[in-house]
Every structure is written in C-alpha cells, then in structure tokens.
Amino acid sequence: MQTSSLNKFFKLYSKEMRELRPEILVVLIATLVLDLFFYFKARQFPAMIIGPSMMILGLAAFLPFISSFKLLGREWNSNTIYLLLSLPAKGGSILGSKLLALLTQYFIGTVVVTAGGIILAFLLFPEPGLAETLNQARALGIDTRLQTIVSSGSLFYLMSVVGMAYVIAISFFSQLLGKLVRRFSGPVTAIVFIATFWLMNKLMTPLWQQLWNYNQLHMNQYNFSVAALNQLVGMNTLIVLAGTVIVFIAAVLVYNHKIEL
C-alpha cells in the first residue's frame, strides 16, 4: 500500500515529538509546580511571581534551541542516521519534521507558561490593580482594547516563532556542515554557527535599516501608533522568515547532496 508524503512526514514528526517529550515535560512540570507554589504558598507576595515566571518562560523559549542540537546530533550518536538516510525521504521532510517538532515544543512551552502566568495574575492580583494599570496605559494614549492587545501580541509572538525557526535552521546547517568533517566536528559546528549568524545578519541589516527609516516617518516618541508598530513587527518577521528559508534550504541541500556515513 502506497503511503502519502503527508503520512510519511507525519510519521517523522511523531517520532521527533516522542524524542522531545522529556524536555516538554520538564517545562510543563516546572510551570505547574511554580504556579501551584505561588497560588497556595505565596499569595501575600503576588508580584514575586514575575521573576520566576520569566525564568521559566526563558527556559521554554530557549530549550528548543538546545534540543535542536540533541535532535540532530543524536541521530549520529545512536547510529539511527543509518535508518534515516536509508529511508526514501529527502532532507526537506527529515529536517522539516525536526523543525516543526521543535517549533511545537516552543509553542507548547511558551503558551503554557504564559497562560499559567495570566491565570495566576487574575487569581492573585487584587482586582483594582489590573484595572488601574489599564487606566494608566489609556491615559498615556495606548490602545488597550482587547482586540488590539491580541493582534499586537499575536504579531510579536509570531515574530518570536520565526526567530526561533531562524536559529534552529542555523543550528541544523552548522551541525550538518560539522558532520562533513571527520575530526573536530564540534568546533567546526560552533564556528559555522557563528559565521552563518554573522553573515545572515550582514545580509539582513540593509533591509532592517530600510524598515527602520520607513518606520521613523510614521512613528516616533511623540506619535505612537499601534498600527505602525504592528507594521514594523510584521515586516521584521518577513525579513527573518526570508533568512530562515535561505538557511533551511542550504541545510537541506547539504543533507541531500553531501551527508555520508
């Protein structure tokens, strides 16, 4: 029976998700323990939750980057690369499924930590506190409508997802180039990672500069506009996405044409 490419991709993705299960559980358990601790044991100091929550959010956001090295490197360390390379699947599917799994890990981690923080804030902070903060923001001319908060928040979040995809793509590319040498694979990976990051930033800087200049015309400290801010974030996301696509394609080409056992 012929299996569709989508089924094959989903099978690879499921395998990667299984590999990432311990890291995802660590973030979920840490969030649960922290939120329960603050809810039951530290109700009198609700503001204290911000620090530890930010730390766990940082962990949830940073772990997928660390996992990207584990996910690809382990294929060589445990010899499963023999299985992977013998499959009738191209680098796009293999690396794509890994990238999607890491972004899922990022999504689960950050959403759970953020949602936990928001719920806890509503439960712990006294009602006038939040309302007052919103009133103060309104007085400064900031649009505090739920629709605006959600749309701007979503755009910022999307930018962070694309940023994560960008560093993961560089991680894949540098690891694969590192695997091309028999000795000093680790140092080569590190050097390629830094060099690719530097080179891509050089390539993207003129675009960022243009974007910044354009944005300055529409928004400055005296004229804050949510629409202009959203536009800035959206355009920046597109620039980083283009960089991600370039590096990812380079990684796929290396996987398809250069990787050997």
Place this chain on the structure above:
Amino acid sequence: MIEFKNVSKSFGSTVALNDVSLVFPRGKIIGLFGPNGAGKSTSIKLIMGLNRPDRGEVRVDGENPQNKKQDMAYLPEIDHLYPWMNIAQAADFTRTFYADWDEGKYRELIKFLNLQEDMKISKISKGQRAKTKLLLTVSRRAPYLLMDEPLSGIDILTREEIINTLIRDFREGEQTIIISTHEIAEVESLVDEVIFLDRGKVKISGNAEDLRVERNMSLVELMKEAFRNAD
C-alpha cells in the same frame, strides 16, 4: 542490476575501494566476501546511497542509488533502530515508508523468529536485535536486500534462524540479495555468486558453483588460499 563503473572511494588517507568495476546480477544471492577493511561495507553503502563515490559511478537499474531507496531493504551491521521503540512501533515506522511492506509476512516471521511485538529495542538481547533488524528488512518485498555482516556477533542458534529465514523467503529471479560477510562458512550454501574483495580491489568473482568445481575447493578454502597468497 547493480553496476559499479570504475568506482573509487577513500576516507581520508584510507582507500576503501580502488577503481572497482562490478556487476551484481539480478535475481541471485551474492556473497561479498573479504577480510576486515576489504571494502565490503563501503560497497553496500554505495549501493544504498549512504556513500558517494569519489570517482566512477554506481547505478541501480540504470539509476542513481539515491533515487532507488524505495526498492532497497538495508540491514546494517550496527544497531540502527530507535532504542525507545518496541518492535510494533519500529514495524509501524518502517511500514509507513515502503509500499512493498508485506503485513502477512511480518506476522508470520515474528512468530517464526520467536519475537514479540511489545519487546522494547533497548531492552532485548543482541541476538534478538539482529532478528528484529532481519524481521523489518525481510518483511518487505523489496527487489534488493542488502545485508552488511548480518551474522556478526550472533550466537550459532540465531545464525541458523537468520539463514533459514533468508532461504525460506528468497524469491529467486525476482529478488537480489547481497550479503557482505567474512564468515563465509555460514553462508556458503546460500550464495549463487561470489565477489572476494581485498583492500579495495576485486580479487576473485564469479559463480559460486563454477569456482568450487574449477578450483576443487570450498569457498572458505578458496578465500584462505587467496588471502594467504596476497602480497
């Protein structure tokens, strides 16, 4: 048919294959013999598309091996299965990628090899892992079956089971099996064609029966003599 045309492959300063030209005929069991470092594993990996030749070319049915992976079932010497999987999960993973997966054969073989689907790869013995690799490879009706040292480090009873499985399921004329091993005695009765490799060169090749009759010795004796006289 698999063809090597003036294939050379080196790893750093180590020459694995040196200007080798070979033809692996279709529908036969071919033994790829030679001592350690002769170039057997490299040949198998080149056929599988896991290595690329430095010079020359490898063709599988006239095509680049990279485009023929769906037609090849590969059993490497090392343990290449995900250790957290159990046999059922490993079979499910394999079955997704190959249209030639034969579920009936898989069910039959799992009983024949005394394996259980809930056995976890990381928890089973070396012999059971070898049988699991064989199960996943032979459960496919692949035109090419490539086996790299399938008997290495396996006890005598498991070896017998592996060989019996191969004999039982070989589809003559339809399937090509290439077995790379230095344990010739075990597979002598199995092979139709033989290729003896030594330090990246073909030393002897031909029909197994013809070679036995012509030289009046078994393949084991033939290998001993060939490599004893090697310069």
